[in-house]
Amino acid sequence: MxxxxxxxxxxxxxxxxxxxxxxxxxxxxxxxxxxxxxxxxxxxxxxxxxxxxxxxxxxxxxxxxxxxxxxxxxxxxxxxxxxxxxFALAEVGPKLDRAVDPFWISRQSLEAGDGDLKPGCGWLPPSWLPEDSVRRALRTLSRADGSTLADYGSPLGLPPLRQLIARRMAERGIEASPDQIMLTESGTQAIDLLCRFLLEPGDTVLVDDPCYFNFHALLRAHRAKIVSVPYTPAGPDIQAFATTVAEHRPRLYITNSAIHNPTGATLSPVVAHRVLKLADQFDLTIIEDDIFAEFEHTPAPRLAAFDGLDRVIYIGSFSKTLSASARCGFVAAKPQWIDGLTDLKIATSFGGGRMTAELVLNVLSDGSYRKHLETIRHRLSLAMSTVCAKLKNLGVTPWLEPQAGMLLWCQLPDGIDAADVARAALEQKIVMAPGNAFSLSQSATNFMRFNISQTLDPRIFDVLGNILKDRRH
Amino acid sequence: MxxxxxxxxxxxxxxxxxxxxxxxxxxxxxxxxxxxxxxxxxxxxxxxxxxxxxxxxxxxxxxxxxxxxxxxxxxxxxxxxxxxxxFALAEVGPKLDRAVDPFWISRQSLEAGDGDLKPGCGWLPPSWLPEDSVRRALRTLSRADGSTLADYGSPLGLPPLRQLIARRMAERGIEASPDQIMLTESGTQAIDLLCRFLLEPGDTVLVDDPCYFNFHALLRAHRAKIVSVPYTPAGPDIQAFATTVAEHRPRLYITNSAIHNPTGATLSPVVAHRVLKLADQFDLTIIEDDIFAEFEHTPAPRLAAFDGLDRVIYIGSFSKTLSASARCGFVAAKPQWIDGLTDLKIATSFGGGRMTAELVLNVLSDGSYRKHLETIRHRLSLAMSTVCAKLKNLGVTPWLEPQAGMLLWCQLPDGIDAADVARAALEQKIVMAPGNAFSLSQSATNFMRFNISQTLDPRIFDVLGNILKDRRH
CATH class of the missing domain: 1.10.10.10 (Winged helix-like DNA-binding domain superfamily/Winged helix DNA-binding domain)
Incomplete structure (x- = not known):
């Protein structure tokens, strides 16, 4: 030197x-x-x-x-x-390629113009959602009593909606009384409140690798230390899980069991059992984020069902199947935690969104909602086969073919960098979701997440085909 | 021992x-x-x-x-x-009488039954709000395009609503471009995001004594150290302000300038100037929470107007004059802070409530909204005289007669404890707001905040009269 x-x-x-x-x-x-x-x-x-x-x-x-x-x-x-x-969230943690920064996909997806294509976003096209039911519900709401239209919601949120959520959870084998359920503005807000409740700055949190990219952003906002375990087609790699919890003693594990984001994988009952046994042994609390639940054809095992909401906290939302414009999510936890969570909800957002909760209740109670879900599932099945076949034609290989849902985790041809592909696609007004945004270990350079419901436009395959061809030379 | x-x-x-x-x-x-x-x-x-x-x-x-x-x-x-x-928010800080715990008033007000009276709550009765406009807006919304009904909002929030907010702020002398304005779910959520953005655990924050009780709860949730200065009828006691900022070097000062909660006082231009001078000298950032702005007859001085959104951040909401059931607030800050705030908003709540923003925009654009505000202001003036006179009859003395708004800060007869009165009133299904919930120094034992719009029922004066009579013997 x-x-x-x-x-x-x-x-x-x-x-x-x-x-x-x-x-x-x-x-x-x-x-x-x-x-x-x-x-x-x-x-x-x-x-x-x-x-x-x-x-x-x-x-x-x-x-x-x-x-x-x-x-x-x-x-x-x-x-x-x-x-x-x-506090600059984007500056916390290792400096990443902007294209795989967790905020990049969020921003690009949320800011995309109406004509842009978004195979990288995490939601259905508006035309797939129950537009007519929402319109009916708004008209019904326009005739509601004055208090519904003007007053703050109760701290836990609209009682009949919480009752309905409890019944729907029971169908997935998760028993919870309505008093164990607190409405939130979104699934994300539910996890955020839980982090406030359970974490101190510097606490360690375990996530899957890959996992939903916004978990990284949210945990950074809580100044948490993040560790990860590789995800397999049956759930987290249980050997790595055991080693990691023993070494890092995380306070929380955040995961999706039924339809895992970004892989579309489903937790197997055996892995669920082992995860819960290790959680018991190492006193680990688990947040099961189940916002894709309603896409399932047959209910997969839920950690919350095995555990009975003891050390598992269950999160849901209506953004994926009803509307993302009307914000409503929920958290179900053991009774002795609800009071503390409610205090935090009041302190940080005061009343909940009563009008939105009424809207959601109206749509869910509408006889057409179950029919709507069946239609979505059927359309997703069809789209899954179509998109898989077309991607394979381009040399893009699904890591597994998911049983349900909209997410497809794919490997690009050898040596091709997904962030590079995403940057090139964005120039042609196509928002993609490169793998490393989902990977704490930055080991998914060669992967891309596709949302099959947003990957039906032929232009996506043309553009992607050309980008890949350019890079194979 | x-x-x-x-x-x-x-x-x-x-x-x-x-x-x-x-x-x-x-x-x-x-x-x-x-x-x-x-x-x-x-x-x-x-x-x-x-x-x-x-x-x-x-x-x-x-x-x-x-x-x-x-x-x-x-x-x-x-x-x-x-x-x-x-993390038990209710356990943080000194153990208080439950009746003056910041959560007590929130919970009692938010959980009150329909027949209960709430002179202690911080909002108007539903019948005072623009019910017809809200119904019209819901019907209009039921005919909106599919994307409005189903998609996530853009990160900053609905552009035409931000433009309209910028124009309304200009009427109060505060210049902000729409790009400096970010929509939030509420005024409270706006302050919460700012605390995440500007505070580290252990940082010191300055509030008024008395101040809005939820500031205490929110700051506890951020593990902030709270210090306070006495509030005078013209703003914070400037001598105490100077001493406190010099000694404690707070990073933030949170206040209301125009219609101060709980006192109803108005910041004078001279005090505004001195506060800003001290803020410059000690590098203090100020959050001006202006959610009662629309109750004013003539605009009072705003810190944000004097300062030009340099070290002042401006907060507003529509919960008080439009609807608390549809959650929508906003924050206006200097341009270089908006990006970081937006990242935090995405990380902790993902998309904003697009449908609610459309609803608010519809109501605000409705020609009847300004007329509605005039009606509210007029009703509040009348109620202020009536309630003041009736309270004086009971020996309850307003600290000052506010120029506008719904809040009236009153001293009870000598030696009477407001928490004790509030407990007795609650037994008769009347929710009151005892002074110490607003006071960091716990020096408002003898004070009570009344919301004049919710203090018109004769039963309140009967019950309060009897409680006071019992205690004067």
Whole structure:
């Protein structure tokens, strides 16, 4: 290492040593290991620790001064600026390729224009949802009493909707009284409340690898340490699960049992049993996020059914089968936890969305809803075969053919980088979901998640075919 | 202190020394200064620190063992049980009289039966809200396009609603482009997102004393340290403000400027100027929660207008004047903060409530909405005189007569405890809001907040009159 020369060689992520130093300091400030007013490490000290030249550190510090992140006090050293930067979720954790950042897919999917195609998004096209029932429910709601239209909801949420949810859960073998069920604005908000309830900053949480990308984002927002175990077609790799819980003692495990996101896999009863046994042994609480439940043809085993809502907490939502525009989810947990969760819900969002809950109740009570679900399942089955066949033609191989649902986890031809494909597709107004966004270990470079209900337009296969062809040369 | 005798004398809150010891340990566990598996202080050590007898500590530890909170390892000592209790918001901070716990008023108000009277709640009776407009808006919504009814909202929220909010803010002298405005599910959710964005656990936040009781609950949920300054009829006591920011260096100040909750006071331009000057000097960010804005007759000075959304963040909502059943609020902040806030919103609640935003837009665009606001303001003026006069007859004295709004902060006759009155009123199905729920310093024992729109039923004055009469003997 020669002092006086700023190293311009790049690391694996293509960053110069100077940007590595800048990122390190920025992360310490963001994570508050360096608080406002705190003195930065000396130039020489940091150069030694990071194995870079002192001039690299000087240059990095000077640029951070220019950014306003730190201050220079001549003769004394460098200090964190008093107004610390706000918590930047996108900066927490390892710096990722923007295209596989958990926020990239969310943003691209949510911001996509009406003409854009979204094989990477996680929901059905509006035309698949029960539009007529929703319209009827809105008209019914327009005749509701004044209190329904104007007042805050009760803390747990609309009682008849909670009763109906309890009955529907019973059909999946999960017993819960309506008083164990709390309505939320969404499945995501339910998990967020549970993280507030069960986690302290720095606690460890276990997820599947791959898992729903927003789990990563949500857990970062809670300053949790995230660990993962590989997911197999029958559930988490139980050997890795055992080792990981023993080593890291996570407080929580967040998973989907019935239709796993992104793989579409189904938890086997044997793996369910073993997961619960290990959870008992290591005192692990499990959040079972079951928002795709209604796509199933035959109910798969649920951790919550095996366990009886003791150490398993069950989450559901109506965004996938009814409407994502009307926000309504729920959490079912053991009775002694509901009060604490309700306090947190009131403190952080006050009343729940009463009008939306009434709307959901109206649609669910409508005789046509079960028929609607059957239609969706049938359409998904057909689309699954079609999309599988077409993808295979392009050399894109499903990891497994899911029993139900809209998600298809696929391997691209050898050596092709999914993030690269996603970037190229976005230029042609197609939003895709590259594998590493779902992978804590960043081991899914070669995978892509498809939503078969949004992958029926022939243009997707044309564009994808061309992108793959270009990259095979 | 005599060893061997368990002291049964009570402290100010009526707790025995043993329960004080138990509460201390419970709070350390809840706050994770004692983590799962950690060894508890020795019996003798804790007895010395807490100035109690060793037998008091032994008894407290044994009861905590019985509760499952801690474990005894004979010959070794006492240890925190492995499965730490979930985060109990109601247990954080000093143990309060349940009747002045911030959750008490929320729960009682939100859970009140239809026949109950709620002079203590913070919203208008449904019959005061624009029921007909909401019904019309629901019918309009029932004819909207499929995407509006089924799809997730865009990350910032419905563009035309954000444009309309920007125009309405401009009328109050606050300039913000629609891109600086993010829709949320409520004003509370907006403040919650800002706390996630701007606070780390342990950061200090400044509030008014008294202030809206849910600020206390929300800040506890963020593990913030809360400090307060006395509120005067012209805004925070500026001398106390200067001393407190200098001493505690809070990162945030949360306040209402126009119609202060619970006092109904209005910030004066001079105090606004001084607050902002101190904020500049001590690098303080201010959240101006302006959810009562539309009740004003003439716009009062806003911190956000003086400051131009530089260090002030502005919050609004439609729960108070349109509907609390349809949840919709917003936050306006400087452009460079919006992206980070949006990431947090996506991570913790994914899409916003598009259908509700459309509903709010429909009602606000309805020509009748401004007329509706005028009617509400007029009714509130009339109710204010009536309720003031009737309360004065009972010896209940308004602290000031607010220029607008529904809130009236009153002093009860000398020596009468508002929490005691609230408990007695609840037995007769009347929910009241005792002063100390709003006061960090617990110095409002003798105060009560009335919502004049919900204090028109003669039974309230009969019941209150009798309760006060009983206590004056």
């Amino acid at each position: 020669v002092d006086g020369a700023i190293q311009m060689t790049e690391d694996a992520a293509g960053r110069t040593r100077m940007s590595v130093v800048m990122d390190t300091i920025r992360q310490r400030i963001a994570g508050r290991s360096l608080t406002p007013g705190a003195k930065l490490p000396s130039v020489r000290g940091l150069a030694l620790t990071m194995k870079v030249s002192t001039s690299t550190v000087v240059e990095a510090y000077e640029r951070l001064v220019a950014e306003g992140a730190i201050l220079s006090r001549p003769g004394s050293g460098f200090y964190v600026a008093n107004q610390a930067a706000p | 005599v060893d061997g005798a368990i002291q049964m004398t009570e402290d100010a809150a009526g707790r025995t020394r043993m329960s004080v010891v138990m509460d201390t340990i419970r709070q350390r566990i809840a706050g994770r200064s004692l983590t799962p598996g950690a060894k508890l202080p020795s019996v003798r050590g804790l007895a010395l620190t807490m100035k109690v007898s060793t037998s008091t500590v032994v008894e407290a530890y044994e009861r905590l063992v019985a509760e499952g909170a801690i474990l005894s390892r004979p010959g070794s000592g006492f240890y925190v049980a492995n499965q730490a209790a979930p």
